[in-house]
Amino acid sequence: MQIELALMSEQGGRQVNEDACGHWHSERYLCCVLADGAGGHGGGDVASKLAVSHALQSYATRPAHDPQALRDLLRDTNEAVLAQRATTPQLRHMHSTVVLLSIDLQDRSALWGHCGDSRLYAFRQGRLATRTRDHSLVQSLIDGGLLDEAGARVHPKRSELYSALGAQGDDLHFSVQPEPWPLAGGDALMLCTDGLWEWLPDEEITAALAFATDPQAWLNDLGLRVRLAAADKPNHDNYTALALWLGD
Structure with missing residues (x-):
């Protein structure tokens, strides 16, 4: 399977870029991770980089292309963020979204999971086939029929998340694709932060x-x-x- 990969990360109008992304691959597996941090005092930058590096290193140590493995990986990455918060007082409020993509190059399938409002989009034959749903206030309003996608982009609380890495106990929520998604030639996949999708329907x-x-x-x-x-x-x-x- 041939895959072309590209990256873009821009500071926008902020003083610091608190986004991070990266990828790792072996002969059989490819893993991509993207994160968007927040928390003040440099915490967002630390949280997103920690989420990406920890997830990639853990995956590389033991590639496992199944839903439970991705759940465990997301939970373990959250523990890494919590541990860093506990040992560094000025980072005690840091948190990060995350979206993770695993591809089995041999079986030609993709599996993904996410926490927060960073997204994965999957396109087939030039059309949007599926995308992740945010863990956010506006997504819950959309799901309840109280808001449409256009309204969500200008809602005053559009950045309010229900879950992100750095949450504890029952406050942590993440979603994982229930089964591998068969890949086909011509498919396109994109992971992105809300700084991109909030401007682009x-x-x-x-x-x-x-x-x-x-x-x-x-x-x-x-x-x-x-x-x-x-x-x-x-x-x-x-x-x-x-x-x-x-x-x-």
Whole structure:
């Protein structure tokens, strides 16, 4: 299976980029992780980098492409964030979203899990096939029929999360794909932070994909669209994405 991979991470209008992303692969497995941190006093930057590095190192030590393994990995990554908070008082409020993608190159399947409002999008034949659903207040309002997607993007509490890494006990919630998703040639996958998707409806992300010649061109186009959409918001958020294209 041939895979093209591209990355984009921009500071936006903030003083610090608190997003992080990375990937690891062996002959059989590929793992991609993206995170968006918060917490003040440098905590967001620390939390996101810790989430990405810990998840990738743990996966590399023992690649396991099944839903329970991803649940365990997300739970263990949360424990790593909590441990860092406990030993560093100035980081006691840090937390981070995370989205993790595992690909079995031999079986040609993908599996993903997430916590918070960083997302995974999966496209097939140029159309959006599925995407993750946020652990957030506005997502619960959408699910209850009290808000639509357009309203969610301008809601004053659109950044309020129900769960993120750094939560304890029953406050931690994450979602994992219930079974591997069979991959096909021509599929496109993207992990991204809310700093990207809050400016770009699903239809616009799909339209950009149709015009792109490769995954980096796709991300470059999306980045330009974010900058144009946020032109009158000088303090707009960091935006980060990792894209994968599967060869035929």
